[in-house]
Amino acid sequence: MKFSQALKMAFMSLKGNKMRSFLTMLGIIIGVLAVTLLISIVQGATSELTGQVEDLGSNLLISQITSPKDVYLTIDDVEELEGVGGVDIVAASKSSNATAKAGTENEIATIEGVTEKYDVIMKLDMLNGRFFASMDVEAKTQNAVIGHELAMDLYGTTNCVGNSINVKGKDFTVIGVLEEADSMITTTDNTVFIPLLTYQRMFNDKQLGAIYVSAASPDAVDMAEETIEEFMLKELGDEDYYNVINQSAILEVMDKMLGIMTSLLTGIAAISLVVGGIGIMNIMLVSVSERTREIGIRKAIGAQKGDIMTQFLIESVVLSVAGGLIGLGLGIVGLMIFEQLMNLDLALTFGTAVLAIGFSAGVGIVFGIYPANKAANLKPIDALRYE
Amino acid sequence: MIELKDIRKTYIMGETEVHALNGVSLNIDDGEFVAVIGPSGSGKSTLMNIIGCLDIADEGTYKLDGNNVNSLSEYELGVVRNKKVGFIFQQFNLLPKLTAFENVELPLIYQGLHLGERKKRAEECLNKVGLGDRMDHKPTELSGGQQQRVAIARALATEPTLILADEPTGNLDTKSGKEIMQMLVDLNKEGKGIVLITHDQWVANQADEQIKIVDGKIAVHKDKRRAAK
Numbered sequence: 024m025k026f027s028q029a030l031k032m033a034f035m036s037l038k039g040n041k042m043r044s045f046l047t048m049l050g051i052i053i054g055v056l057a058v059t060l061l062i063s064i065v066q067g068a069t070s071e072l073t074g075q076v077e078d079l080g081s082n083l084l085i086s087q088i089t090s091p092k093d094v095y096l097t098i099d100d101v102e103e104l105e106g107v108g109g110v111d112i113v114a115a116s117k118s119s120n121a122t123a124k125a126g127t128e129n130e131i132a133t134i135e136g137v138t139e140k141y142d143v144i145m146k147l148d149m150l151n152g153r154f155f156a157s158m159d160v161e162a163k164t165q166n167a168v169i170g171h172e173l174a175m176d177l178y179g180t181t182n183c184v185g186n187s188i189n190v191k192g193k194d195f196t197v198i199g200v201l202e203e204a205d206s207m208i209t210t211t212d213n214t215v216f217i218p219l220l221t222y223q224r225m226f227n228d229k230q231l232g233a234i235y236v237s238a239a240s241p242d243a244v245d246m247a248e249e250t251i252e253e254f255m256l257k258e259l260g261d262e263d264y265y266n267v268i269n270q271s272a273i274l275e276v277m278d279k280m281l282g283i284m285t286s287l288l289t290g291i292a293a294i295s296l297v298v299g300g301i302g303i304m305n306i307m308l309v310s311v312s313e314r315t316r317e318i319g320i321r322k323a324i325g326a327q328k329g330d331i332m333t334q335f336l337i338e339s340v341v342l343s344v345a346g347g348l349i350g351l352g353l354g355i356v357g358l359m360i361f362e363q364l365m366n367l368d369l370a371l372t373f374g375t376a377v378l379a380i381g382f383s384a385g386v387g388i389v390f391g392i393y394p395a396n397k398a399a400n401l402k403p404i405d406a407l408r409y410e
Numbered sequence: 411m412i413e414l415k416d417i418r419k420t421y422i423m424g425e426t427e428v429h430a431l432n433g434v435s436l437n438i439d440d441g442e443f444v445a446v447i448g449p450s451g452s453g454k455s456t457l458m459n460i461i462g463c464l465d466i467a468d469e470g471t472y473k474l475d476g477n478n479v480n481s482l483s484e485y486e487l488g489v490v491r492n493k494k495v496g497f498i499f500q501q502f503n504l505l506p507k508l509t510a511f512e513n514v515e516l517p518l519i520y521q522g523l524h525l526g527e528r529k530k531r532a533e534e535c536l537n538k539v540g541l542g543d544r545m546d547h548k549p550t551e552l553s554g555g556q557q558q559r560v561a562i563a564r565a566l567a568t569e570p571t572l573i574l575a576d577e578p579t580g581n582l583d584t585k586s587g588k589e590i591m592q593m594l595v596d597l598n599k600e601g602k603g604i605v606l607i608t609h610d611q612w613v614a615n616q617a618d619e620q621i622k623i624v625d626g627k628i629a630v631h632k633d634k635r636r637a638a639k
Binding site: 025028035036039316317319320321322323324325326327328330402403404407 | 464484485488489491492504505507508517519520522564
């Protein structure tokens with residue numbers, strides 16, 4: 024018997040049982056849908072997160088300070104680090120939450136005192152106006168740079184340079200508005216930046232919250248890390264008073280975690296495909312016993328074992344591959360929806376599509392073999408007598 | 411040429427052994443029309459199944475056209491069923507989801523013939539049984555007599571030398587039954603060998619030879635032609 028004939032027979036028999044065929048496929052449809060969605064979303068999120076961390080700069084080192092009140096660093100101490108031991112530039116910050124007011128509007132915002140190089144190290148982009156100059160910090164000016172969302176909430180526009188903003192009863196002049204941050208890790212959208220010394224005076228707080236250091240080159244990161252560790256230990260006198268976070272170390276950990284998540288989710292999705300395959304096997308077994316007489320007739324008029332085997336195997340593979348294709352189609356539609364909802368760049372890679380279809384075809388073959396073999400091995404006379 | 415020698419077939423039904431065939435020896439020449447009659451349970455269907463290679467005898471030898479069937483592989487038995495034998499059953503045994511044409515075409519598909527040849531032969535056979543205008547009908551849209559005629563067309567499609575008919579008129583009214591019998595008689599005149607199983611004496615009388623089976627053994631063997639001589 025020719026393959027095209029076997030294919031035609033399989034299609035006819037599946038068409039004759041539309042509802043059952045659809046329900047059988049449903050397991051594979053859902054499995055493939057899950058595989059494509061999960062893998063693509065995790066891949067999308069991974070590249071997004073990795074991209075953002077890389078945007079921050081793999082040269083970046085952050086040291087958070089948690090020392091008691093009487094143990095503190097000054098800006099001058101910190102600036103000594105610049106150009107020493109693999110360190111390029113340094114910035115410092117301290118933040119807290121307070122109400123920001125403009126006219127009748129008010130919002131709870133993060134108030135962050137920063138030094139003038141903060142924007143360079145953290146790669147902040149200005150939408151309007153400018154960031155602080157060293158003069159702003161030294162002279163303790165009442166200038167502020169605000170986040171995108173805060174500008175919209177307070178002024179209804181981002182063209183608000185020159186307007187005044189009130190923080191904790193003090194008036195500041197807005198000198199710059201930041202671009203909308205598209206990072207999932209940190210956000211500056213709802214922040215009022217003010218010069219660090221202004222902040223310290225206003226909140227009567229000599230502490231620094233964190234210092235930010237960029238290494239001279241990616242190769243110098245380890246050296247810079249050592250330099251900071253030494254410096255912090257010398258200045259603060261206790262290892263418990265600070266930590267040093269290495270951006271590339273974070274990246275590695277994140278990569279590892281996302282890798283684990285990918286295999287975990289793929290595993291779960293693969294399990295659902297296997298469950299779908301069991302569904303196919305179940306229905307094929309029912310189909311074989313329902314069609315015992317048909318098999319007997321076919322054998323009586325000359326069908327060979329291989330013909331019957333091929334016919335049933337093709338039926339299960341057609342079921343699983345059709346289910347796989349429908350699942351893939353739904354997955355693509357689903358990804359488009361998620362792309363809109365999550366504001367992520369999600370693309371179904373060719374590899375994922377091939378994997379999903381290949382896996383479902385494999386499921387069809389593996390779970391189709393037993394029923395097909397059972398059908399093929401029926402003795403013609405027993406099959407014919409079957410009522 | 412069918413040569414059966416001391417054929418035995420035993421079924422185990424629960425704890426009792428049923429000797430369906432208990433030493434049957436029989437020769438049937440090409441082109442002969444033989445009727446096998448006997449009460450139900452006498453083993454006549456088992457005999458037909460063995461002749462048609464649907465079943466294998468436990469003991470004894472069966473030679474079909476000189477080949478020992480006992481030594482044929484499963485594949486070769488399939489080829490015999492496909493090419494040498496055409497079956498006609500009491501319940502017609504057509505595939506309900508296929509049209510008359512597709513049912514007749516099916517054995518040719520298993521032979522691996524290409525579409526043009528299949529179409530030509532299937533149409534020829536359906537025309538021969540007078541159903542040229544019903545080719546696209548499904549079995550459920552045909553009367554019993556018409557269904558049996560489709561089955562005959564299917565049996566003829568592969569141009570076998572032997573037709574095996576198991577109670578072909580058993581599910582038909584008298585008129586359709588007579589038509590089917592006439593068709594078989596005509597086929598025999600064209601040279602087809604026919605082995606027919608029945609418990610209807612009138613049907614059996616259409617054949618040249620009558621073999622009566624009782625309790626798995628040949629009880630009476632009547633030959634009309636020899637009697638006439």
